[in-house]
Amino acid sequence: MQACYGEWVKRREFGQYCGIARALELVGERWALLVVRDLMIRPRRYTDLQEGLAGIPSNVLSTRLKELEQSGIVERQVAPAPQRGVVYALTPLGQELEPALLALGRWGSTQLGDPQPGDRVTPDGATLNLRANFRQEEAAGLTASFELHARDLVVHAVVTDGKLTSGIGPAPEPADLVITAEVPDDVPASYRAIVRAARLGQVELKGSKKLLDTFLRVFTRP
């Protein structure tokens, strides 16, 4: 605590009556939004997070989780019978960060060149890109499921009456269209690579093939 304009404020607070400043106080610390990003895909254990956030110091992860829990963004759950252990999950408040996170990701994606050697390319990224590029307007009334493959990368997107559910791995029910992209060996398997292949027709399709155009219309932007 320290003096600031006659008032006592925590060092980390900006002291502005502004939603953006408040958001940054809560999730603006280094690594915080990346933790939220990982949890947006599904709940994770401590070591899952450490793995997904390659390079985060253990003590920093520990601190961030406590802060996020304190803020009501993350929930610490002691998992029941099957795997038992500690699991971290987003609260509803944390899930409400999704639009902001996707908007940030859309902007940041434009500033991504090609993947550098050493860059981590995870299925999480593909799942988030699926959500970030999803065009609600184009999907109105649509019901269809897709599965995307590129080498060992597999993600799914299920659209039910215009609403999207997406995740890692195969679709829970057999997908209406399975897209398997032919990606050169020297290019990492990413959402971007799949879309590029799909546009060039360098894909193998299984299922309702005319859904490919629908996929491109609903899940990609020019």
Place this chain on the structure above:
Amino acid sequence: MQACYGEWVKRREFGQYCGIARALELVGERWALLVVRDLMIRPRRYTDLQEGLAGIPSNVLSTRLKELEQSGIVERQVAPAPQRGVVYALTPLGQELEPALLALGRWGSTQLGDPQPGDRVTPDGATLNLRANFRQEEAAGLTASFELHARDLVVHAVVTDGKLTSGIGPAPEPADLVITAEVPDDVPASYRAIVRAARLGQVELKGSKKLLDTFLRVFTRP
């Protein structure tokens, strides 16, 4: 530079092929997004920013501006004849951060209680709230201009064929509807306070009074 999993990366980079991580590398440092926020309203001089970001150390502001300029987000302009001096402005790339910033602000606003004594309440906040709460769908085809007053706070919103322009101070052309909110003396004059007053009918109107419902429909959410 330092070693990390066999590759050399800058300490501040996250080493993930992910739009969100990239965005955070570029605008995730402390104060960076608040600088962008201030510039989103209009270009500013160094001292304007210092004032708007109450409490930012001079050296940190200086560093952030250089980093943002380096990243192509901010442009340093030497202002011409009238006022001369240095002016910082957003580049087009910087302006593209607006959707992300507004989404973050919408989330953060839900985590704002009432203004604390000592909180800075600026016209910038009201202008951004105007943009953040603007509902494109509801404004389709609309052309109308509004001016909001609450004590010394004045902001304007001009909707032209469904597109919004907003800023501090009176509208460039006389507004179709001028809303003057009656705000208790002990409550800071903010967008929130104006909306609350408008909903309760505690406003004085000048101009086309039936536009008040349109305003509430287009510029507020439940």
Place this chain on the structure above:
DNA sequence: CTGCATCCACTTTGATACTG
């Protein structure tokens, strides 16, 4: 005045090691 640069105390982070 504006637009920084410098100095220094303090805090946070990164890397690694270690424990229940």
Place this chain on the structure above:
DNA sequence: CAGTATCAAAGTGGATGCAG
């Protein structure tokens, strides 16, 4: 698996200096 402990390095906050 789920953290804690430790310590060096980098970053931040605050004050002040200073040229144009």
